[in-house]
Amino acid sequence: IYLFTYFFFLLLYIAFMLFIVFDNAGQFFSSGHTNNWAVLVCTSRFWFNYRHVANTLSVYRSVKRLGIPDSHIVLMLADDMACNHRNPKPATVFSHKNMELNVYGDDVEVDYRGYEVTVENFLRVLTGRLPPSTPRSKRLLSDDRSNILIYLTGHGGNGFLKFQDSEEISNVELADAFEQMWQKRRYNELLFIIDTCQGASMYERFYSPNLMALASSQVGEDSLSHQPDLAIGVHLMDRYTFYLLEFLEDIHPASKTNMNDLFKVCPKSQCVSTPGHRTDLFLRDPGSVLITDFFGSVRKVEITMETINLTDPINPVNGELQIRKYSYVDQLPVSEIIHQKPKQKDWHPPDGFILGLWTLILLVFFKLYGMKHLKHIF
Amino acid sequence: FDTSAPETVDPSSVPQPKDDFQEELVIRPLHSGDIYASFQFRTVWETDFMRGNKVSHYRLFPKSLGQVISKFSVRELHISFTQGYWRTMQWGQPFQPSPPGAELWVWFQDSAECKVYAAGCVDGTWKELTNVLSGIFCASLNFIDSTNTVQPSASFKPLGIGNETDHRFLRYATLPREIVCTENLTPWKKLLPCGSKAGLAVLLKSEKLFHSSFHSQAVHIRPVCQDWQCKTTSWELRQTLNVVFDLHNSAQGKREWSLFKMFSRTLTEACPLASSSKIYIDITDNPQGEQFEVSPATPLLSQAVVLGDRRTFSVYDLTQQITFGTVRSLNLLIRWKSSEGDMLRPLLHAERYVAGYGLQTGEIHTLMYNNHPYRSFPVLLLDSVPWYLRLYIHTLTVTSKGKDNKPSYIHYQPSKDRLRPHLLEMLVQLPPNSVTEVTVQFERALLKWTEYTPDPNHGFYVGSSVISSLVPSIVAMDTNSTRERPLFSSFFPCKEESSYFVRVYTEPLLVNLPTPDFSMPYNVICLTCTVVAVGYGSLYNLLTRSFQIEEPSPGLAKRIANIIRKMRGVPPL
Numbered sequence: 001i002y003l004f005t006y007f008f009f010l011l012l013y014i015a016f017m018l019f020i021v022f023d024n025a026g027q028f029f030s031s032g033h034t035n036n037w038a039v040l041v042c043t044s045r046f047w048f049n050y051r052h053v054a055n056t057l058s059v060y061r062s063v064k065r066l067g068i069p070d071s072h073i074v075l076m077l078a079d080d081m082a083c084n085h086r087n088p089k090p091a092t093v094f095s096h097k098n099m100e101l102n103v104y105g106d107d108v109e110v111d112y113r114g115y116e117v118t119v120e121n122f123l124r125v126l127t128g129r130l131p132p133s134t135p136r137s138k139r140l141l142s143d144d145r146s147n148i149l150i151y152l153t154g155h156g157g158n159g160f161l162k163f164q165d166s167e168e169i170s171n172v173e174l175a176d177a178f179e180q181m182w183q184k185r186r187y188n189e190l191l192f193i194i195d196t197c198q199g200a201s202m203y204e205r206f207y208s209p210n211l212m213a214l215a216s217s218q219v220g221e222d223s224l225s226h227q228p229d230l231a232i233g234v235h236l237m238d239r240y241t242f243y244l245l246e247f248l249e250d251i252h253p254a255s256k257t258n259m260n261d262l263f264k265v266c267p268k269s270q271c272v273s274t275p276g277h278r279t280d281l282f283l284r285d286p287g288s289v290l291i292t293d294f295f296g297s298v299r300k301v302e303i304t305m306e307t308i309n310l311t312d313p314i315n316p317v318n319g320e321l322q323i324r325k326y327s328y329v330d331q332l333p334v335s336e337i338i339h340q341k342p343k344q345k346d347w348h349p350p351d352g353f354i355l356g357l358w359t360l361i362l363l364v365f366f367k368l369y370g371m372k373h374l375k376h377i378f
Numbered sequence: 379f380d381t382s383a384p385e386t387v388d389p390s391s392v393p394q395p396k397d398d399f400q401e402e403l404v405i406r407p408l409h410s411g412d413i414y415a416s417f418q419f420r421t422v423w424e425t426d427f428m429r430g431n432k433v434s435h436y437r438l439f440p441k442s443l444g445q446v447i448s449k450f451s452v453r454e455l456h457i458s459f460t461q462g463y464w465r466t467m468q469w470g471q472p473f474q475p476s477p478p479g480a481e482l483w484v485w486f487q488d489s490a491e492c493k494v495y496a497a498g499c500v501d502g503t504w505k506e507l508t509n510v511l512s513g514i515f516c517a518s519l520n521f522i523d524s525t526n527t528v529q530p531s532a533s534f535k536p537l538g539i540g541n542e543t544d545h546r547f548l549r550y551a552t553l554p555r556e557i558v559c560t561e562n563l564t565p566w567k568k569l570l571p572c573g574s575k576a577g578l579a580v581l582l583k584s585e586k587l588f589h590s591s592f593h594s595q596a597v598h599i600r601p602v603c604q605d606w607q608c609k610t611t612s613w614e615l616r617q618t619l620n621v622v623f624d625l626h627n628s629a630q631g632k633r634e635w636s637l638f639k640m641f642s643r644t645l646t647e648a649c650p651l652a653s654s655s656k657i658y659i660d661i662t663d664n665p666q667g668e669q670f671e672v673s674p675a676t677p678l679l680s681q682a683v684v685l686g687d688r689r690t691f692s693v694y695d696l697t698q699q700i701t702f703g704t705v706r707s708l709n710l711l712i713r714w715k716s717s718e719g720d721m722l723r724p725l726l727h728a729e730r731y732v733a734g735y736g737l738q739t740g741e742i743h744t745l746m747y748n749n750h751p752y753r754s755f756p757v758l759l760l761d762s763v764p765w766y767l768r769l770y771i772h773t774l775t776v777t778s779k780g781k782d783n784k785p786s787y788i789h790y791q792p793s794k795d796r797l798r799p800h801l802l803e804m805l806v807q808l809p810p811n812s813v814t815e816v817t818v819q820f821e822r823a824l825l826k827w828t829e830y831t832p833d834p835n836h837g838f839y840v841g842s843s844v845i846s847s848l849v850p851s852i853v854a855m856d857t858n859s860t861r862e863r864p865l866f867s868s869f870f871p872c873k874e875e876s877s878y879f880v881r882v883y884t885e886p887l888l889v890n891l892p893t894p895d896f897s898m899p900y901n902v903i904c905l906t907c908t909v910v911a912v913g914y915g916s917l918y919n920l921l922t923r924s925f926q927i928e929e930p931s932p933g934l935a936k937r938i939a940n941i942i943r944k945m946r947g948v949p950p951l
Binding site for chain 2: 045046080082083089090091092104105106107108109110111113114115116133134135136137138164165166325326327328329330331332333334337338340
C-alpha cells in the first residue's frame with residue numbers, strides 16, 4: 001500500500017511540474033511580441049526647459065537598463081543640456097536635486113538632436129517614410145510583432161504639443177500617424193506616454209487598435225515640475241516622470257508588475273494634476289500586460305546542440321606589386337599654386353556681342369522695310 | 379551530448395591580416411598653468427578596399443569605417459568634432475588643429491562608377507557619405523549639403539600618399555554650430571580595438587573631458603607607405619583626442635596635475651592588442667627639473683622634432699610591467715615649483731572679427747600675424763562664407779604694415795542664393811614681424827521666414843577661416859618618413875627640412891541677420907488694430923458723416939467786441 005501511495009504522489013508531483021512548465025511556456029509566448037522598440041522624444045529647446053530633457057533621459061535610462069538595446073531606441077532631444085555652456089557640471093543631466101542621479105551617463109546615443117527634432121522628422125520616423133540615405137540608427141525598423149513604447153514630453157496644450165517653440169503637432173495628426181502605422185502593420189502593441197500640460201487631450205483622438213495611452217494631466221490641468229536645484233538654477237524634472245522613474249527603478253527584467261500598477265503612479269496628492277489613461281482600444285486586459293512588455297526587451301534564446309560548419313573566409317587575392325613608387329603630396333606647393341591654370345568657366349559670348357547682334361537685326365529690318373518705321377521706335 | 383571538436387582550418391591557407399595598433403598620450407604642461415593632453419590611437423592595415431573582392435575579415439580596423447571606405451570610394455577622410463577654440467597665443471600650436479564645431483573633408487577616388495565628368499556623381503556620393511557618418515557619430519552631419527560644402531582649389535592637399543591631386547574630387551564642409559557631447563564620444567570610443575576597457579582609453583571619461591577649455595576628437599583615414607620603398611600602401615586610421623584642462627576649473631587653482639585629477643582614473647594596463655602603448659611628457663622647458671617635477675621618475679627619455687622645434691620627452695612604456703610599480707597602477711604627477719619662463723612664441727596666428735553696425739552691412743576682418751623677426755613665408759587663406767552674407771569682393775583689401783599686399787593667387791567662387799556659399803582662396807606672402815589684414819564688406823540678406831532656425835535671435839554662424847602655411851622651423855625637420863617616430867610627430871608629412879606645415883583656424887563668426895518678430899500676439903494686435911482702424915473707421919465715416927457749411931471764425935478783436943455786445947444785450951456783429 002505504501003507503494004501505491006508513493007506512485008500516486010509521484011504522479012501528482014509530475015503532473016504539477018508539467019503544469020508549471022507549460023504555464024511558463026505559455027507565458028513566454030502569450031504576449032505575441034518578439035521585439036521591443038522605444039521612441040523617446042523631448043520637444044523643447046532652451047536652457048529653462050532642462051526638465052524635459054531630464055524626463056526623456058530618465059525614461060531612456062530605465063528602458064536601457066531593462067534590456068532594450070541602443071539600436072532599438074530612437075532618442076530625440078531638441079536641445080543639448082549636458083554640454084550647454086550654462087551647465088555648471090558639463091556632460092551631466094541630473095534628475096534629483098543635490099545632483100544625486102546623473103541620467104545622462106557615459107554611454108548615451110542620441111539619434112536626432114538639435115534642429116533635427118521637428119514634427120516632420122517625428123512623423124517620418126513613426127511611419128517609416130524616411131529618405132533612402134537615412135542611417136539605420138535613425139530608423140524605426142519595427143514589424144508586426146514589435147511592441148513600441150512612445151514617450152513625448154514638452155510644452156503642450158489642449159490638442160497640441162509644441163516642437164521647439166516654432167511648430168506644433170496636433171492630436172489628429174498623431175492619431176492619423178498611428179493609423180498609418182497600424183495599416184502598415186508596424187506594431188503589435190503600442191504604449192503611448194505623454195508628460196505635458198493637458199496631456200490627456202493628445203490621446204482622445206486615437207482610433208487604431210492595440211493602443212494604450214497614459215498622460216500626466218487631464219484637459220484643463222497643467223503638469224507641474226518637481227523641484228529646482230539651486231546650483232543648476234532650473235527645475236530638474238516634471239512630477240509625473242519623477243514618480244514614474246521612481247516606480248521604474250524598482251522594476252527589473254524579470255518582474256511581474258502589470259499595467260494597473262503603472263496607472264496608479266503619481267496620484268493627485270503627489271502630482272497635483274490628475275494622470276489619465278486610456279485602455280479601450282487595447283485588446284488585452286491591462287492587468288495581464290507586464291511592464292516589461294513595453295519597457296523591457298524580449299530576448300528569444302534558442303539553445304542548440306548541433307554543430308554548424310562555417311564557410312572558409314574569402315582570401316584576398318594579392319595583386320601584382322605596382323611598379324611605380326608612391327610619395328607624399330606636397331602640402332603647400334607655392335609655385336604650383338601660382339601657376340595653376342584657371343578653372344573652366346562657363347562660356348559666355350564676348351562683350352557687346354548681344355548688343356551688336358540686336359543692332360544688326362534692327363538695321364536689316366529697317367533696310368528691308370524702309371526708314372519710315374524708324375519713327376515708331378524713337 | 380556530442381562534444382566533437384570543431385574543424386580546424388589550416389593556418390597556412392588563411393592569410394593573416396597584417397594590422398597593427400599603437401596608442402600614445404602626450405602631456406604638455408602649458409605656461410598659463412593649464413595642461414594639454416593629446417591621445418592618438420593608430421591602426422595600420424595592409425589591405426586594399428578598392429579591389430574587386432570584398433574585405434570580410436576585420437580584426438583591429440573597425441568594420442563600420444571599412445565599409446564606408448569601400449562603399450563610397452574614399453581616398454582620404456578627415457572628420458573632427460571640437461568644443462571650444464584653440465588659443466594659439468597662450469597654448470602654442472596643437473598637434474592636430476581643428477576648428478570649433480564639426481569639420482569634414484574628404485578626397486574621393488576616381489573609380490570606374492564615378493567618373494569625374496559626371497560632376498553630380500561626387501556630389502551624390504558626398505551627400506550619402508554625410509548621412510552615413512551622421513549615423514555612425516550621432517551628429518547632425520546630415521545638415522551638410524550644397525549650401526555649406528566647398529571645393530577648395532589649392533588648400534587641403536591629401537595628407538596620405540598619392541600621385542594625382544585633382545581638386546574636383548575634394549569636398550570640404552564645416553558645421554560651426556555643431557555641439558560635441560558624450561553622444562559623440564561614445565561611438566568614437568567604440569571604434570577603438572580595446573574600446574574603453576583597457577589601455578589609454580580608460581582615461582576617456584566624459585565628465586572630465588567636457589569640463590575643459592578645449593576638447594577635440596577626430597578620425598583621420600588615409601593611405602600610407604608600408605615601408606621605405608613605398609611600393610605598396612596600407613590604410614591608416616588615426617583617432618585623435620586633444621583636450622586642454624583649465625587650471626581653475628579642474629585643478630582648483632593649484633598648479634599640480636596628475637592623471638587622476640585630469641581624468642579621474644589611473645592606468646593599470648596597456649591595451650593587449652597594442653604593439654606599443656606609451657605616454658610622453660614634454661619636459662623641454664624643464665631640463666634640470668627646476669620648473670616642475672614629474673613623478674614617478676622614469677629613465678626613458680626621447681627627443682623628437684615636432685612643430686619646428688626639438689622637444690624632449692619623458693617616456694612611460696605601458697607594455698612594461700615595471701612602469702606600474704608595486705601598486706600596479708600608474709598615476710603621473712606633475713608638480714610645479716616655480717612659474718617663471720616664457721614659452722616659445724608661435725610664429726603664425728590669426729584672428730577674425732566682424733566690424734560695422736546695424737543689420738544691413740558689415741565688414742569681415744581677418745588678421746594674420748607673422749611673428750618671425752626676419753623671415754617671410756606664404757600662407758594660403760581659405761574663406762567659406764554662407765550665401766546669406768553677400769560679399770562685395772570689389773571691396774577686398776589685403777594690407778601689411780599699412781601698404782597694399784597683392785596676393786599671388788586668388789581663387790574666388792561667388793555664391794548662388796540657397797545653392798552654394800562663397801569660396802575665397804588667396805596665397806599671401808606675410809612680411810616678417812607684421813600683421814596682415816584682409817577686409818571685405820558684406821551685406822546681410824533677408825531670409826524667407828521658413829528658413830530661420832527655431833532660435834534665430836541667437837545668430838548665424840560663419841565657419842572658421844583656414845590658414846595653411848609652410849612656417850620656417852627652428853631646427854631641421856626630419857624628412858625620412860619611414861623611420862620609427864612617435865605618432866604626434868608623423869601627422870603632417872614633411873618634404874623639406876627648413877619648414878614645416880601648419881594649419882591655423884580662426885574664430886567662427888556669429889552674425890545677426892535681420893530677423894522678423896516671430897511673436898504672434900504682437901503681430902496679431904498690430905494687424906487687427908490696423909484693420910479695425912482703417913476699415914471700420916472709414917466705413918463709419920462714410921455712413922454717418924454729414925457736411926455742414928460753417929462760417930469762418932472772426933478775428934480776436936471782433937470776438938471780444940461780440941462778447942461785450944452780448945453783455946450789453948445787443949445783437950452781435
